[in-house]
Amino acid sequence: MPYIQRELLEKIMPAVVRLRADPVFFAEKVSGFRLNQAQRRLLLLSGRIRVRLAGRRFGKTALSALDLLHYALTHPGTRSLVVGPSLDQARVYFDYFRDWAESCPLVEYMIAEDRRSPFHEISFRNGSLITSRSVARGGRFVRGRGYHRITVTEASFVPDEVYYAALRPAVLQNPRAIIDFEGTPWSKSSYLYELFTRGTADGEYYSATRATTYEAPHISKEEIERVRSEVPDYYFQCEFLAEFPDSEDAVFPQSLVLSAVQDYSPAGQPFPGHLYTMGVDLAKIRDCTAIIILDVSEKPWKIAEFHRFRLRAYAEISDLIKALKARYRAKVLIDATGVGEAVAEAVPGAVHAVITKERKEEMVARLRLALETGSLLLPASELTLLEELKHFRRVGERMEGQAGFHDDCVMALALAVWGAGKGGGWSAWRAGIPAP
Ligand SMILES: Nc1ncnc2c1ncn2[C@@H]1O[C@H](COP(=O)(O)OP(=O)(O)OP(=O)(O)O)[C@@H](O)[C@H]1O
Numbered sequence: 001m002p003y004i005q006r007e008l009l010e011k012i013m014p015a016v017v018r019l020r021a022d023p024v025f026f027a028e029k030v031s032g033f034r035l036n037q038a039q040r041r042l043l044l045l046s047g048r049i050r051v052r053l054a055g056r057r058f059g060k061t062a063l064s065a066l067d068l069l070h071y072a073l074t075h076p077g078t079r080s081l082v083v084g085p086s087l088d089q090a091r092v093y094f095d096y097f098r099d100w101a102e103s104c105p106l107v108e109y110m111i112a113e114d115r116r117s118p119f120h121e122i123s124f125r126n127g128s129l130i131t132s133r134s135v136a137r138g139g140r141f142v143r144g145r146g147y148h149r150i151t152v153t154e155a156s157f158v159p160d161e162v163y164y165a166a167l168r169p170a171v172l173q174n175p176r177a178i179i180d181f182e183g184t185p186w187s188k189s190s191y192l193y194e195l196f197t198r199g200t201a202d203g204e205y206y207s208a209t210r211a212t213t214y215e216a217p218h219i220s221k222e223e224i225e226r227v228r229s230e231v232p233d234y235y236f237q238c239e240f241l242a243e244f245p246d247s248e249d250a251v252f253p254q255s256l257v258l259s260a261v262q263d264y265s266p267a268g269q270p271f272p273g274h275l276y277t278m279g280v281d282l283a284k285i286r287d288c289t290a291i292i293i294l295d296v297s298e299k300p301w302k303i304a305e306f307h308r309f310r311l312r313a314y315a316e317i318s319d320l321i322k323a324l325k326a327r328y329r330a331k332v333l334i335d336a337t338g339v340g341e342a343v344a345e346a347v348p349g350a351v352h353a354v355i356t357k358e359r360k361e362e363m364v365a366r367l368r369l370a371l372e373t374g375s376l377l378l379p380a381s382e383l384t385l386l387e388e389l390k391h392f393r394r395v396g397e398r399m400e401g402q403a404g405f406h407d408d409c410v411m412a413l414a415l416a417v418w419g420a421g422k423g424g425g426w427s428a429w430r431a432g433i434p435a436p
C-alpha cells in the first residue's frame with residue numbers, strides 16, 4: 001500500500017475536497033472519461049430508488065460503478081452490494097474498480113483489501129465495503145443483511161419476486177438507504193417498468209432517467225445508424241432507444257424466461273452415466289451458428305456446453321460437431337434446412353432436422369412447455385441466449401424475428417429439447433455416456 005507523505009497530502013488536499021464534493025469531477029478523474037450532459041444526468045440521478053435505463057454500450061455500468069465508488073469513499077463505514085443475475089455480471093463492477101485502482105493512485109490508496117473469492121469484495125481504508133452476490137434462488141443470498149446501498153446490474157434480468165421479497169426489504173430498516181437499477185428495458189409487466197414509471201412521475205423518493213445510445217459521447221452516430229439498418233425495429237427500440245415495447249407479442253414472456261434462470265455456468269464436460277442431446281442451428285445469412293448440449297439425465301435439464309460463432313467453414317463446423325458428439329455420446333439434431341444439409345451429411349448418425357413452418361411451431365411450443373413445467377434451467381451466465389429468448393417473437397405469420405434475426409440459440413435449444421422427447425418424428429434415442 002502506498003504511503004502518503006504529509007506534504008504531499010497537503011498539496012493534494014484541495015483536489016481531494018473537490019473529489020468528495022463533485023461526483024462528475026470524481027468520475028472524470030477516476031475513469032479518464034469525458035462525460036457529456038446525458039451521462040452526467042445519468043450519474044447524478046438522486047432519490048432513494050433510482051432507475052437508470054439506457055441503450056446498449058451507453059456507459060450505464062461504468063457510470064453506476066463510478067457513482068457507487070464515490071458513495072463508498074465519501075460515506076465511511078457503509079456496506080454496499082452489487083447484484084446481478086449471475087456473479088459474473090456483478091464482477092464487471094469490480095473489474096472497473098480494479099482498472100481504476102491501476103490508473104488512479106487515490107483509488108489504489110483507498111483500497112484496503114480486495115477479495116475475489118467466494119465472491120468479489122473490496123474493503124476500503126475508511127471502513128466501507130462493496131460486496132457482490134447473485135440473485136439466484138429467489139434472492140436467498142441477498143436476504144437477511146441490511147445494506148446502505150444496493151446496485152442492481154442488468155436489472156431487467158432480475159425476477160419481480162426477487163425485487164419484492166429480497167431487495168426491497170434489504171433496505172427497509174435504513175431510511176437513507178439507496179437502491180440503484182441499471183439496464184435496458186424488457187417487458188411492461190415487470191417491477192422495473194413499475195419503478196421506472198413511478199420514478200418519472202415522482203423524481204424524489206423514486207427517480208428515473210433514460211438515455212439512448214445516440215446520446216453516448218464515445219459512439220459514432222454513423223455506427224448506430226448502421227446497426228439500425230441491420231436489426232428489426234422492435235429490437236432497436238428496446239436495446240438502443242431503451243424503450244419498453246408496447247405490444248406483448250414475445251413468444252417467451254419475461255416472467256417465464258426468468259423463472260427458468262439459475263446462476264450456473266455450463267459444466268463444459270460430460271459426466272459418466274449422464275445422457276446428452278445436442279441441437280445445432282447453422283448460420284444462415286445474418287445470424288450465427290449455435291451449438292447447445294443439454295444434459296437430459298434428469299429433470300430439470302441443464303445446458304452442459306454452449307458454442308456460438310460466426311463465419312467458420314462448414315468443414316470446421318462439422319469437425320467440431322463430430323468431436324462434441326464423440327465426447328458426450330450425444331444424440332445430435334442438426335437443422336438440415338438449406339445449407340445445413342451438407343453439414344448434417346458430414347456427421348454420421350446425426351438427425352437431419354428439416355424445420356418446416358409447422359415443425360418450428362411445434363418445436364418452440366415444446367421448448368415453452370419445458371420452461372413452463374420447470375423441466376429446463378437456463379444459465380444466468382449466458383446472456384446472449386436469454387436476450388434471444390427476450391426478443392423472439394411473432395412477426396406477422398412468422399415466429400422468429402424478421403428474416404431469422406438472431407434466433408440461432410433459441411433454435412439450437414429447441415432442437416436439443418426436442419431430442420430429449422420420446423419419439424416425436426426425428427429418429428430414435430441414441431446412447432449417452434455409460435456409467436462406470
Ligand atoms: N464517456 C466515455 N468516454 C469513453 N468511453 C466510455 C465513456 N463512457 C463509457 N465508455 C466505455 O464504453 C463502453 C461501454 O460501457 P458500459 O459497459 O458501462 O456500457 P453499458 O451501457 O453498461 O453497456 P451494455 O449495454 O453492454 O451493458 C466501456 O468500454 C466503457 O469504458
Ligand SMILES: [Mg+2]
Nearest residue numbers: 060061062154
Ligand atoms: Mg452494462
